Amino acid sequence: MKRELVKYLLLVAAAVSMPYFFSDGYMMNVLVFVGINTMLAVALNLLLGFAGQISLGHAGFFGLGAYISGVLTATHQVNPWLAMLIAAIAVSFLAFLIGFPILKLKGHYLAMATLGLGIIIYIVFNEAVDITGGPSGLSGIPNLALGSLVFDNDVKNYCLVWTFTIVTILLAVNLAHSRIGRALRAIHDSEVAARVMGVNVRLLKVQIFALSAFISAVAGSLYAHVMTFAAPASFGFHFSVELVTMVIIGGLGSIYGSLFGATLLTLLPELLRTFQDYDIIIYGLILILVTMFMPGGLVQGIPSLLGALLPKKKEGRG
Amino acid sequence: MKRIALFSVTLLLLTGVIPAFAAQPIKIGALFAITGPASFLGEPERNTAQMVVDEINKKGGIKGRKVEFIAYDTQGDATKAKQLVNKLIKNDKVSAIVGPSTTGETMAILDDVEKAGIPLISCAAGSKITDPVKKFVFKTAQNDSLAVAKIYEYLKKKNMTRVAILTVSDGFGSSGREQLKAQVANYGIQIVVDDTYAPKDTDMTSQLTKIRGSQAQAVICWGTNPGPAVIAKNAKQLGLKLPLFMSHGVSSKKFIELAGDAAEGIILPSGKVLVADLLSKNDKQKQSLISFVKDYQSHFKAEGDHFGGHAWDAVMLLKHAIGRRGEAPAAIAAELEKTRNFAGIGGTFTFSPQDHAGLTKDAFVLVEIKNKDWVLVK
């Protein structure tokens, strides 16, 4: 537990120090999105890494969070914080209801069903023009505010988003070390065995699905208020796949791995931008190579890579 | 002593000369959907803008100062557009921005440019970009409303009152659909079938079958390649006899190539660039159009289309504005607003404090496809 505390404090220290390193605006802006993507990756990791249930539709929950929050505030002038709460509760309730039939499915049927769910949600964003503004998007979403402090620039948004991100990570780490976390891993290894040991597998899976959707919706709501805009294209199948990639590149079942995965996949396009048209090829190549040579994700891969480079200091990692 | 004197004279000269020689270039940023689903817009726009900037620099820049052109790829994604506009404003510190390519992306970044006070000339068609007018936001792509008006005018002349509309469910299509529905009353037209299709759909016979069974006298399809080409082929397959109208989204030779024989007889509104050589000598735009088509052909071995034209107009408008009062963003915006009768590719622009789109429906001509080429519809 002590090591967890050290890791956690390191993370907080790193997060707090970022604005001092990158006082220029743009990097802060990118880091805001790193924070949002980290929340999403952690949420998905709870489902995919711990409970072993794939979802190819998480962009849908993210989008629902953004749109519910956006429509409530932009069209109906609801307080943004209240809207965020409503969005999160509504989305997790939806996930809870749909979780019972969907999580009965296994393997690629589950993949297919979650993918279908994501696509249905995406189509609704596109087609319900009167409510969502359709493909051209929903604009005029207000920023979040605390009293007279309005979160309207990158540094302020960074502080806002990363507060949520750090809380999410803390929550997920605690969950992973709790009784629930152990039960989840039991499901991952063998559902039947877990059931025999007295775990209410079905309910637990649905609950974790709902929790994952809850976090995704909060991330979506943050996204909407940071961007002050939402368009369906940001919540498509492509983004669902990208989220799964973040989790796997980071390392299945590792919360900090998700942080690294989200950071890498968010920063990579920025770093590759100088390569212009070649960026997509390099991106694909990196994806392949990282998965090939670090099959356990960055969290296992980088230390073992360092271990190979510095053979003397091989001990000290567990 | 002599050496010191010489040295100090040189130094004096140098320090006096440095500012003149090492004048910072004027930075113009650009956001285009160079890859992704809207790359058919973004790629010619980027190419054209780069071409025009190179041309300006070759001729000595604007008032002797070079132009530095910084273009980013938004992939047609509003999130990326939002991030990149911040990069252009905060990191690159540009004086003005050209683009983005699509309405959705433009709507996403309006707040940012308004807040930063950086003039933006969008290359997207959505009317709501400049309606209501925002101080720093201009656009060069012709409003959808003008294209719709052009078609409806023609229908009215031909006494056709019942139409079926088939629009693509992306930003371009939904904006067109909005306009198609909004303007029916002005022309006494009734929409009897209102259907959509998804951008990557490969078969639209279901929608067209429904239209065939309706009372429609004409079909208006609003989309960009390849959807409309599939629709043209499907219509031919079904033996649909109704006249087929398309939007300016397919006004390029590519559409004729894709639809093949099925393109014959289709009528669409288009920027004048398609029919540059058919225009009368008195047309004010003719000179700009011919030179653009020629330049693009020689640079990229491809036909310059009106999408590239939007970027051409945007860069040229900026060039004139900066040439008049320098590169301070506020001055550029103020000067842009004073643009009168600028004969560009998309039309003849006249901006005013009430109008940042600057075009009238004369910007469009109706063309018909005959023998795999364009003819002007009178």
Next chain:
Amino acid sequence: MNLSDQLIQFLLSGFATGSIYALIGLGFSIIYNATGIINFAQGEFVMLGGMVTVFFLTSLHIPLPAAILGAVAITTFVGLLFERLAIRPIRKATPINLVIITIGGSILIRGLAMLIWGKDTHAIPGFSGEEPIMIGNASLLPQHLWIFGMTTLAIIASKVFFNYTISGKAMRACAFNPRAASLIGIDVKRMVLFSFVISSAMGSVAGFIIAPLTMTSYDVGIMLGLKGFCAAIIGGMSSGLGTVLGGIILGVLESLGAGLISSGYKDAVAFIILLLILFIRPQGIFKRAESERV
């Protein structure tokens, strides 16, 4: 035109589109059955089939049959290369890692295609003209018959291959239990390679045969791949009739959804029905329930 005429056209169109999905879906299930991998690069093989044909036709002015052969050869080579370079070196990886690698591969292939051929959409002329064939008041294009024929051929070929040839039987053995298969002397690695070769060839066939109808560009693989993936899953990942039925069900649902309910929501309608079917039969539509291995 009355409703029953319209219905016939909807069904016919759905059947035609569904056959396309089926043809693409078969590629998914062949690799899945031999390796347990869901190959997300399958859509890119379809894209290559179309784009290479276009390239040979328009840039090198080779006649159509030769262009098609060339396209199949090149696509198959890409499939082979992909297996050797990215899949084989890490055979011990978990299935989900392999899926990510195929996603990376699809991005890479798509990116290369974009660099080589640009972003334009291209069309291929119909193999037997574009004169519609009337069936009552409904119509089809000659190209649809090519697609039906090719799909039928693919089912028969895979049936024969998997049931009556040594290689086919060996491949099924690998799918069932790779360890046992290798113990009785089957070269599992070779079978995996073989499955990639077959499915990339099949993908390219789908690619060139649908290009006259759907057009082709560097990015058609995403959507077609997704639809093919759905077809394969509805069909229970079978390498024969199941997947074909899966594709046709999907196509008909879409077409009926567009014609009768709402064209905007047609994909949603199709997916909602699929979800409902999956909820009622969680083990898939065409598969008998299996007991899970613990």
